[in-house]
Amino acid sequence: MQSNKNSKKKSCIARTKQSLIILVLLALFTSTLFYTKTQRIHAKTTSLSTYPFIVLTNYDETLAIGDSIYLVALTSTGALPTWKSSDSKIASVNTYGKVLAKKSGKVTITAKIKGAESSCKITVNKTTITLNETNISLEHGETFLLKSSTSTGAPVTYKANKKSIATVDENGLVTGMKPGDAIITISADGTSETCKVKVKSPQVSLNKTTLSLYRGQTYLLSAKISSNLTPKWKTNKKSVAIVDEKGSVTAIKHGTALISATIDGVTKTCTVIVNSPTIELSTTTVSLVVDQSTKLYATVSSGNTPVWSCSNSNVVEVTNNGTITALKKGTAYVYASEDGTKVKCKVIVTEPKK
Secondary structure, three states: OHHHHHHHHHHHHHHHHHHHHHHHHHHHHHHHHHHHOHHHHHHOOOOHHHOOOEEEOOOEEEEEOOOEEEOOEEEOOOOOOEEEEOOOOOEEEOOOOEEEEOOOEEEEEEEEEOOEEEEEEEEEEOOOEEEOOOEEEEEOOOEEEOOEEEOOOOOOEEEEOOOOOEEEOOOOEEEEOOOEEEEEEEEEOOEEEEEEEEEEOOOEEEOOOEEEEEOOOEEEOOEEEOOOOOOEEEEOOOOOEEEOOOOEEEEOOOEEEEEEEEEOOEEEEEEEEEEOOOEEEOOOEEEEEOOOEEEOOEEEOOOOOOEEEEOOOOOEEEOOOOEEEEOOOEEEEEEEEEOOEEEEEEEEEEOOOO
């Protein structure tokens, strides 16, 4: 942009120098003409001032917005002209003939003295804006730097029409906010260009779509997301399986639950099956005499410790590690339970022989 400004400045200086040269030449030509033909003019008893006129250095000029140029007027009477613009919003002119281009369009600058006037047609070109891209595609969180230049070297401004979808800063850095379409408008000198922005929905995939666990077991689900953002994890049945903010799933009890990972409206799920365990006892029938003890062993497929109980605590008692003690004559059942699975052992208690 600095080089454009320097070029404009050099161009304006060159035009001003050219105008001054033309003025000097016209002055020399007019002086010579007046000097050599003075007698003839007087002989005819007609004064040159009887026919006033104005000579301009320029009659047709093209400028860019922000450019300025001096129009030089030579009058036959030697009077200083007054200057006027037909539309000062397009180009203004001061009392010294300095024209300043303000916005695109066409305007007439007129120099006037008593009995004469002369005009220069000024065309102010529209500022053009050049962009490095007019269509960009992003994902949520991604950025792209819009680069722009103007024909006049004027600074540009950036504006987004939907900030919830895409934002842009004063330097042209566009950031995707959520899926959708937005337009970035770039403006300078009353001219604007646009860049279309499409924020894409992310691609999401999970490392598991089905998962089998037992109560208490955990598994870390991971989500691969094209936008590299963090998903929101959720379970549809907290009583069966729960999941934390990092995707770690914990089985709570037997059943089926859906674990979902969601980002920007895109959801992927994993079906979690919490299996009921199988339990095998070291024996299914035990015979004891009163005050005798034995220990049952339970092999649980989930690896969890079973809960022990008995059907008749007057006949036997059982500890939490499976030790059975006969209390009095009778029959009872000892149970080993884990997450909905329950197996039993029949215990027959007899009186000791006398």
